[in-house]
Ligand code: GLV
């Protein structure tokens with residue numbers, strides 16, 4: 001695809017973006033799941049997630065947007081185009097959060113999309129293509145693994161039937177939790193299947209580069225690949241006071257050795273500090289002070305910009321774990337993966353062109369964080385817009401961004417959407 005023209009209509013839409021309205025809506029959404037330390041806990045398919053969805057549907061009604069859904073609970077807000085049959089241009093992000101998440105990760109892309117649609121309407125524009133705003137289900141993957149479920153099903157990368165039976169830590173299934181989400185917005189029609197013409201997602205950077213360099217817009221060229229694995233180590237429960245060392249099969253001691261050995265092996269393989277290796281969940285059973293641990297379960301989040309490095313280094317995980325198992329059976333399972341993704345050059349050029357026309361400082365950037373855009377990129381020309389966040393902090397209740405930067409990203413989004421929707 002060749003980059004679309006950023007004409008006067010695109011600039012007019014950008015000019016209607018209202019910084020304070022954008023900020024106010026972000027703060028209203030942040031009330032759903034608000035934590036004491038200024039963040040949010042709005043995990044996928046929770047009551048808080050459902051309440052945020054209800055709020056979106058109310059805003060859609062007040063703006064005359066059509067609200068639609070699908071069986072994985074994605075919420076679509078549609079603004080018709082001149083040609084009702086034309087493939088829509090889509091924008092969006094997610095409303096679910098980490099357990100100790102911030103106000104902006106995900107919510108920004110959704111609320112920026114809503115602001116862009118309102119700005120386009122206030123500029124009196126009719127676009128050739130429809131524009132659809134979407135709030136994707138379960139991007140974070142902290143309550144139900146894997147993440148990016150909504151966009152995964154939409155893009156045909158995941159099968160709904162495989163996801164519905166998955167359970168959270170309390171044994172609640174995706175299917176049961178989804179029922180609560182649907183109850184919050186009863187009677188929404190199903191979105192008719194229609195592949196998008198293009199997709200563009202606004203997001204805070206979640207890293208320190210833009211702020212450090214004093215630039216307002218990140219023109220995102222792609223996203224590094226990620227793979228999630230689980231490791232289960234089986235030991236044997238035994239009395240803490242009586243069982244001699246030689247008679248123990250301690251799953252916790254084996255598992256901690258594994259984590260230390262993995263960390264050391266990856267540090268050695270990666271002197272330039274490019275790969276990202278995280279053990280973010282660690283469960284011990286029976287979790288009793290005076291019983292030798294019988295089972296440990298932990299997760300691995302592994303990321304790298306090169307597919308070959310992911311393949312090679314993740315391929316070493318099982319061997320490293322087994323070498324530390326000391327008699328404990330160990331099972332390593334890959335639960336999800338997204339290859340590194342390169343965004344469409346024309347969409348990237350559209351974002352860069354919009355930043356230039358709007359006289360906003362910008363730079364090209366790669367995303368370290370994962371996004372729904374990775375799934376969409378398999379379906380249609382895709383790009384992303386980053387804005388700075390304070391000290392690069394994210395997945396943290398202290399996450400912050402300035403109203404001016406958030407509005408600037410939304411102006412780039414509005415201009416890009418108009419340009420893409422008039423192609
Ligand atoms: C998304 O939140 C990610 O884990 O990158």
Ligand code: MN
Nearest residue numbers: 105106139203
């Ligand atoms: Mn996000």
Ligand code: MN
Nearest residue numbers: 098105140395
């Ligand atoms: Mn996130």
